[in-house]
Amino acid sequence: MNGFSAAWLDLREPADVAARAPELLERLSEWSGQHEHVTVADLGSGTGSCLRAIAPHMSPRQSWRLIDRSGVLLDEAVTRLSKWAHQRSLSARVEQNVWRFMGKISDYSVVFEEQDLATGPGNTGSVVDLVTVSAVLDLVSKEWCSNLARWCSEKGAALYTCLNYDGQFHFAPSHPDDSDVRSVVNTHQRSDKGMGPALGSSAIEVLAEALSAAKYQFVVAPSPWLLGSDNSALQSALVRDWSDLVFRQGDKYAARVSRWRNFRMAAIKARQSHLSVGHVDLWAWPKA
Numbered sequence: 001m002n003g004f005s006a007a008w009l010d011l012r013e014p015a016d017v018a019a020r021a022p023e024l025l026e027r028l029s030e031w032s033g034q035h036e037h038v039t040v041a042d043l044g045s046g047t048g049s050c051l052r053a054i055a056p057h058m059s060p061r062q063s064w065r066l067i068d069r070s071g072v073l074l075d076e077a078v079t080r081l082s083k084w085a086h087q088r089s090l091s092a093r094v095e096q097n098v099w100r101f102m103g104k105i106s107d108y109s110v111v112f113e114e115q116d117l118a119t120g121p122g123n124t125g126s127v128v129d130l131v132t133v134s135a136v137l138d139l140v141s142k143e144w145c146s147n148l149a150r151w152c153s154e155k156g157a158a159l160y161t162c163l164n165y166d167g168q169f170h171f172a173p174s175h176p177d178d179s180d181v182r183s184v185v186n187t188h189q190r191s192d193k194g195m196g197p198a199l200g201s202s203a204i205e206v207l208a209e210a211l212s213a214a215k216y217q218f219v220v221a222p223s224p225w226l227l228g229s230d231n232s233a234l235q236s237a238l239v240r241d242w243s244d245l246v247f248r249q250g251d252k253y254a255a256r257v258s259r260w261r262n263f264r265m266a267a268i269k270a271r272q273s274h275l276s277v278g279h280v281d282l283w284a285w286p287k288a
C-alpha cells in the first residue's frame with residue numbers, strides 16, 4: 001500500500017486503533033499486570049503506532065525497542081511519539097539515544113533501531129518479555145514465522161501480532177468485478193517484499209503451526225477494518241492501490257478496472273461506500 005510511507009501509516013492508524021481485537025488487548029493487559037516492568041521488541045514498527053495503541057493497556061513501566069529497516073519511518077516515529085506523549089502530559093527527554101516519556105505513573109523508555117529483519121528477529125536484545133508484530137506478518141515467509149516462534153521461545157516471550165490481513169474484503173454496494181480485483185490483490189500479497197516468499201493471508205495459519213511446534217498456546221480474534229463514510233480517504237487510497245495492481249496486469253484489463261475504480265470512487269464521494277477488510281489478531285504465550 002503506497003510503499004510504507006509515513007502518510008500511509010498515518011492514514012491507517014485510526015482504523016487500526018478501532019480494529020484491534022479488544023479481547024486480546026484485555027489478555028495483554030492481564031498478562032502485563034504480572035510484570036512490574038515490561039520489555040518489548042516491536043518488529044517492523046513503522047512510526048510506532050503499535051506502541052501508541054497498546055502501551056496504555058499495559059502496566060506503566062515499559063522499555064520498547066522499535067525496530068524497522070526504514071530510518072525515515074523511525075525518525076517519523078520520534079516526532080509522532082513526542083506529540084503523543086505531549087498530549088498525555090508526559091515529559092520527554094533523550095539521553096544517549098534512549099527516549100524517556102514519563103508521567104505521574106507512566107515511565108516509557110524507547111530506543112529506535114534501524115535493522116533489516118529480512119530473515120526474522122536477529123540481534124534484538126537479550127531481555128524481551130513481549131514481542132509485537134503489527135501489520136507485518138503478511139509480508140513474511142514460512143521460514144520467518146518459524147524463526148519468530150523459535151526466537152520468542154528462546155526468550156520465553158509472549159507474542160502479540162495484530163492486523164494480519166485474512167484475504168477478505170467486501171464492499172457495499174457490491175460490484176461484479178470485486179472478486180477479480182480481490183484475487184489480483186491476494187496474488188500480489190504473496191510476492192516477495194524482502195522477507196522471503198510472502199505468506200499473505202495464510203500467515204496466521206503458518207505462524208500458528210510454528211507456535212505449536214515451539215510449545216506455545218495462542219488465541220486468535222478477528223480485527224476487521226469497518227470503513228464507512230468517515231473513512232473516505234482510507235477507502236479511496238485502497239481503491240487506488242488495488243486498481244493500480246490490476247492496471248499492472250496489462251492493457252487488456254485497463255477498461256474494466258477503470259470502470260470498477262470509477263464506480264468505487266463515485267460511491268465513496270457520495271458517502272455510500274462501506275468496506276470491510278478482514279484481519280486477525282493473535283496472542284501467544286509459552287506453555288507452562
Ligand SMILES: C[S@@+](CC[C@H](N)C(=O)[O-])C[C@H]1O[C@@H](n2cnc3c(N)ncnc32)[C@H](O)[C@@H]1O
Pocket residue numbers: 004009043044045046047048049050067068069070073115116117118133134135136139193194195
Ligand atoms: C504496514 S507497515 C506496519 C508498521 C507498523 N507496525 C504499524 O502497525 O503501523 C510494515 C512495516 O514493516 C517494515 N518492514 C518491511 N520490511 C522490513 C524488513 N525487511 N525489516 C524491517 N522492517 C521491515 C516497513 O518499513 C514498515 O514500517
